[in-house]
Amino acid sequence: MKYTVKELTKLAGTHDPYHCHEENCNICIRFWTYAKGLREQDKEEEQRKVTRLVSRRKNRRQVLAKLDKIKTTDVKKLVREWRPELTQAINAGCSVRDIAFELDCDDAIVVEALDYLKLKPKTRSQLRIEVYQDELTRLVGEGYSVEGIAKLLNKKAPSGISQYLSKHELPRPNVETIKIKQTEYQSGREIKHRYFDKQGNEIEIKYVNS
Incomplete structure (x- = not known):
């Protein structure tokens, strides 16, 4: 119930x-019972948001920790030896400033390295889409079924x-098709x-309000 x-x-x-x-x-009685359900629902939704945010931040910290081990600011060396780490950082949603901070270098160096690799930091819109x-x-x-997801969201x-x-x-919900005579x-x-x-x-079919 939504x-x-x-x-x-x-x-x-x-x-x-x-x-x-x-x-x-x-x-x-009906009003306050429903209001209680609404408050609990809001708490659950907020908790889900917090859980997702914590998970994404944890992933970013792990990716950035790898960058902290890089001891060079030479663009060609970055591109040649640290391509996977830079790619992971971009895929995790790290910004140019995030990466430059860990490398202890100017943003321009990171931008140049990313240009070589044909990588671009994700926009806020892209990150929101990924979260969704x-x-x-x-x-x-x-x-959850498609209908259940629609109600929940x-x-x-x-x-x-x-x-x-x-x-x-x-991925799509598994829908079991049942043939009925x-x-x-x-x-x-x-x-x-x-x-x-x-x-x-013999099976019984009941119609319920959605």
Whole structure:
């Protein structure tokens, strides 16, 4: 269930839960129960953000620690001997200043070395996209469906999530297709249905509100 401020406001309607003094007020009970769920949801989302941020920062520190071992500022030597380390630094989202600080050199030297390697520091937009894609990959790995991911990320159209996963060749949720045979039978004046799987076992289908 995705808690939203909009739904919380609808629960209150014209009622004022903040100044209501009625004991066991049904509207207030529903309002504050929902508000508690909303707060807990916000805490969980914030914790996920912190976890992702800590993970990315840890990765950057590990990459930068390798650069700290480099004892040269000669551009050609940097390109020839330290190509993997510089590439890792760029892939991890390190800026020119980050790299130059670890090498204890001018930014211009790093820029020149990156030009030789045809590497460019990632923009903030690129880093945000990577974070978003990492989040989608993680949610798919945790077993969320496309609809579940859309609700969790507060997206209106699950089809947009599905198209994004396909376009960027990201992992997709495992969807098990079940073939169901429907049969009709007369019950009094009503036409009713029974459903069977491919093994012939009768199954029950329930429709629930999403």
